[in-house]
Amino acid sequence: MAKGRKIVPKGPSPPDLSSVQLKLLPDPSGDSPSPGVKFGDMKHDVSIPKSGFFRKGDKPSAVFWSPNPRYDLLTEGTYAVVEMLQGKKWIPAYDDDDFSLFFKWNIDNGSSYGLASLEWEVPDSASNGVYRFRHFGSSKKTIGSTTEYFTGASSAFAVS
Numbered sequence: 001m002a003k004g005r006k007i008v009p010k011g012p013s014p015p016d017l018s019s020v021q022l023k024l025l026p027d028p029s030g031d032s033p034s035p036g037v038k039f040g041d042m043k044h045d046v047s048i049p050k051s052g053f054f055r056k057g058d059k060p061s062a063v064f065w066s067p068n069p070r071y072d073l074l075t076e077g078t079y080a081v082v083e084m085l086q087g088k089k090w091i092p093a094y095d096d097d098d099f100s101l102f103f104k105w106n107i108d109n110g111s112s113y114g115l116a117s118l119e120w121e122v123p124d125s126a127s128n129g130v131y132r133f134r135h136f137g138s139s140k141k142t143i144g145s146t147t148e149y150f151t152g153a154s155s156a157f158a159v160s
Contacts, residue, residue, distance in 0.1 A: 040152025
């Protein structure tokens, strides 16, 4: 390797088996939000600590009304973002490919409506400032209807 020689010749590429993969979960059949709310609305907003701000290592969280995330896997996008306020603009700071931000989807225990829980373990490297959660998703009213996209945002919270 130090002399620039290849030690192991390149082998054959693996076959593309995507057309014969088993699908064990059925497609979602359609979702509707809880009466009086829209997808992306908050069920539980961020609970601000008594100090008025979060510290590094704290875990702010928020819960959004959200349909099954399998309507669109958002492979070129994201389900969850922590945005930082810079001037008058919200700039993405962390998203769901960062190990500090957790996105969990489940069914509300008291109903059959979906919820997206976002939790951020504030990393030591986070800058002091004002942040918020933003949730992105998609839904269908029925299995044959068109996909509709939505977004929701939490209240702002401070990190110091």
